[in-house]
Amino acid sequence: MKILDRFLNYVSIPTTSNSNSNTSPSTIEQKVLANYLVKELKELGINDIIFDDNHCYVYAYIKGNDDCNSIGFVSHLDTSEDAKGNDIKPQIIKNYDGNDIKLNNDKILSVKNNHDLKKHIGKTLITTDGTTLLGADDKAGIAEIVTMIEYIKKNNIDHGDIFICFTPDEEIGLGTKYIDTDIFKPDFAYTIDGSDLGEISYENFNAASIEINIKGVNVHAGLAKGIMVNSLLIANELNYWIPNTLPSNTEGYQGYYHLEKIEGNVSSTKMEYIIRDFSKDEFEKKKHLIEKIVSYLNKKYNNCIELKITDTYYNMYNMIYDKRYIIDIATKAMNNLNIKPLIIPTRGGTDGATLSYMGIPCPNIGAGGHNFHSIYEYVCLEDMINTSNLLTEIVKENNKVKRK
Numbered sequence: 001m002k003i004l005d006r007f008l009n010y011v012s013i014p015t016t017s018n019s020n021s022n023t024s025p026s027t028i029e030q031k032v033l034a035n036y037l038v039k040e041l042k043e044l045g046i047n048d049i050i051f052d053d054n055h056c057y058v059y060a061y062i063k064g065n066d067d068c069n070s071i072g073f074v075s076h077l078d079t080s081e082d083a084k085g086n087d088i089k090p091q092i093i094k095n096y097d098g099n100d101i102k103l104n105n106d107k108i109l110s111v112k113n114n115h116d117l118k119k120h121i122g123k124t125l126i127t128t129d130g131t132t133l134l135g136a137d138d139k140a141g142i143a144e145i146v147t148m149i150e151y152i153k154k155n156n157i158d159h160g161d162i163f164i165c166f167t168p169d170e171e172i173g174l175g176t177k178y179i180d181t182d183i184f185k186p187d188f189a190y191t192i193d194g195s196d197l198g199e200i201s202y203e204n205f206n207a208a209s210i211e212i213n214i215k216g217v218n219v220h221a222g223l224a225k226g227i228m229v230n231s232l233l234i235a236n237e238l239n240y241w242i243p244n245t246l247p248s249n250t251e252g253y254q255g256y257y258h259l260e261k262i263e264g265n266v267s268s269t270k271m272e273y274i275i276r277d278f279s280k281d282e283f284e285k286k287k288h289l290i291e292k293i294v295s296y297l298n299k300k301y302n303n304c305i306e307l308k309i310t311d312t313y314y315n316m317y318n319m320i321y322d323k324r325y326i327i328d329i330a331t332k333a334m335n336n337l338n339i340k341p342l343i344i345p346t347r348g349g350t351d352g353a354t355l356s357y358m359g360i361p362c363p364n365i366g367a368g369g370h371n372f373h374s375i376y377e378y379v380c381l382e383d384m385i386n387t388s389n390l391l392t393e394i395v396k397e398n399n400k401v402k403r404k
Ligand SMILES: [Zn+2]
Pocket: 076, 137, 138, 170, 193
């Protein structure tokens, strides 16, 4: 089957996840796509398929030779709840001319706001009709993986053991929650869940969330002299000491402090921060600074502040830097296909970061889509084809590296 048909089949199945759900998977629709994929993989001649019907994980295993490392590929079944994800009507624009694309009478995918469009002149683009997201995040990734498997089977490409996993609920942060690493157990893996062709990310933030509770003392304002302690003003003072490195003035490898929430009154105030940094040292320093500020204010205001710091996730690079071959295999494969490697630090967390700390080092590779989670989402067909070829090339390059 052609990758375009495959992709269109997947996006015709709605799989929006739901962050308010208490079930796993968060939405039952994801199982429809999962079952469809099980059937499709079987038709491609894959015999070792496990469908975890409880939690909606699709696992596939393709036995290969033992001389090289086993390799894994991961994509997610669900789409973001930030935009409507059902009744998707993809529009296919062949030989794109470089002009604005009319999605419908109100909505235009403009060149002015989408500089990446210019890269795709002469190519085929798949857009939405301006009322839903497209679902290239991450159904482009799934289509690329399945097409790679089809190619490898058809052409008897020599390979090591290959493990595939399609996960539910990535968009609500639960993609790896119930993953079974006794079934999905490659030496290393890649998530196929990024944007540009050739994009590779093997660094992401270290992340912590911080909760601060400040207790004040409230009395009638007219009789407050020497008695009132206003927790709102202490919160204000606390924030004054936080450095001015914010999400809004940082980029690339810069970390930040981010005040996400503040609510309260005179007698109690709750503040929530997140902190992010690529460097483990700087991450620890940021946490330590907050401890110091709180301890200073606690001395000044009679221990009225409670601080709770919780680490959320860590930079996958700590798990990858001594296994450089994982990155080298991918960039070598890109060079073989004249794809320019774009090394991009991920300013967030990824399922691959979690997997890396579960013992499966797992960088992320671009799947070709743009404007994720929005009605302006689009994907370039040629980039999907090239990414699928890249996955095949990665399997071939891995086959040349002796097992470590
Ligand atoms: Zn994604």
